[in-house]
Amino acid sequence: MKINFIAFFFIFFFLNKSYALIEVDITRGNLDPLPIAVSPLHVDIKSENFKDLKIKELGENISKIIEKNFKSTGLFNPLKKDAFVQKPDIAHLKPRFEDWRLIKAQALVTGKLLIKNEKLKVEFRLWDLTAAQEMTALAFTTTPSNWRRVAHIISDKIYERLTGEEGYFDTRIIYVSESGPKEQRIKKLAIMDQDGANTKYLTLGNELVLTPRFNPTNQMVTYMSYFRNMPRVYLLDIETGTQEVVGNFPGMTFAPRFSPDGKKIIMSFAKDGNSDIYTMDLETRVVERITDHSSIDTSPSFSPDGKFVAFNSDRSGLQQIYVMRSDGSNVKRITFGKGIYGTPVWSPRGDLIAFTKMHKGKFFIGVMRIDGSGERLLTENYYQEAPSWSPNGRVLVFYRETKAGNKGAGFSAKLWSIDITGYNERKLPTKTDASDPSWSSLLSK
């Protein structure tokens, strides 16, 4: 899991952005995705072998991952390669713009790579075919086994250049992998790249595990485990595999999340039938009680500046969403719509709260402003919950369960994503059934 970038982002040059003619508006559903040609990266013939990496195909494979990333956004339309009009190495030097325009491409990605002394050197360029000029170029060096991440980083840079917003491709998703019958589900912590590659299991499935969440640097995970039949919040170091119980609570702790600075864990502690919200400082081990109410208070989520906490409470009778200062003062209810509300999660941009809504036997994933106004329901289904934000605040990942028949027949749980525009709903390719997703921040920032 080590991030092995040897030399980071050696930036060639950025042309003045004001010359560019193409841009992609991501603030609304895009019905007219940008046609983009992703040329295979040219593989330098001086490249040396590296382990069992198929070097000849590497340029093609990287371009395929970039295309898949672009396609998944719904904002881009990667063109078929058989229509391409120039060889990768020649196009990379300087494309014949008019020829590429003939196949209706508006943007072109070219690149080349070289493996030497166990290092992968990559450079790529993004061309504006309408304005007939280079928009951005970048070169970097990394270990060859990181080649998939190379594709994701290139995707992020292009996405950023064309939309004006940070990308979300060089990221991971941690989730709960599920198998077995519904009454005796086996649940393991699993982690995968955002595109479904590189799945790894972090626990063996001997005990029930729930609700994993990344810390801001993506090295730690907090989650809930029924280890030794004691439901408690745990902390896991992904790289070393070290696990520890968070705090010394005489009862169930659950619904953990990190504070935005990664120093605290906020969670619920249930005692004598009452759940309240607590924080624990991971360094000093100081525990603070944040809410003190006879109702259920759970699913806390910090605002990105750490000053506020959104949470779920039934103090008004049914589940609603509340916001308070992070010291527990100034509690305000923000949901008043029909139905009941759960799982508030603050957007990394700070402007929105994503939530689950239950109304008339249906489950919705939605977003609202932080004062509860401007509610927009993005997707309706039989059962879905637990949204988690992409690091740029544009996409939500959540899980969805199907209705089960007799003896649980036909039951499944899968991860889905949807843009906050309400468009571009997609099922994520997990190896098993899956739930409780948590999206990492950008790995190389």
Add this chain to the structure above:
Amino acid sequence: MTLNTNLKNILLVIFATIILSACSTAKKSADIEGDVYTGKETVEYLASGVPDRVFFATNKSSLTSASRATLRKQANYLRKNKNLNVTIEGHADERGTREFNLALGERRANAAKDYLMTYGISGKRISVISYGKEKPVNPKSSPIAWSQNRRSVTVKVN
């Protein structure tokens, strides 16, 4: 005028009768009263005549009179078996968010525990654990299954 009012009253009575009878048949056929399971399916026994579980309404942790009767039987049984300790497992149905259901399960298990304690069973003999919606007894997605899953189950530890 009078005729009209009379007619209205008669119609109202007829309507009310239809609605009430519709309700009562629905309840009987489904082993659900209000929203609470009243059947015997899925129920196990700590001893002869001592059911191991009580059922709850959606989002609720209050005990029905039937639940209280069951718990009194459990208290009686625990009084007779002084060395026996129990764990009360609290559960929720699948129609709620996972984290909230964990809290709800804990609340339900404690409602049962509190009731046993008012009948003289020491809290030291009763531990509590919530499984939220993680361990349904009936995996089907139906109102009956959900009502069977909204439960607290008393389990012998030793």
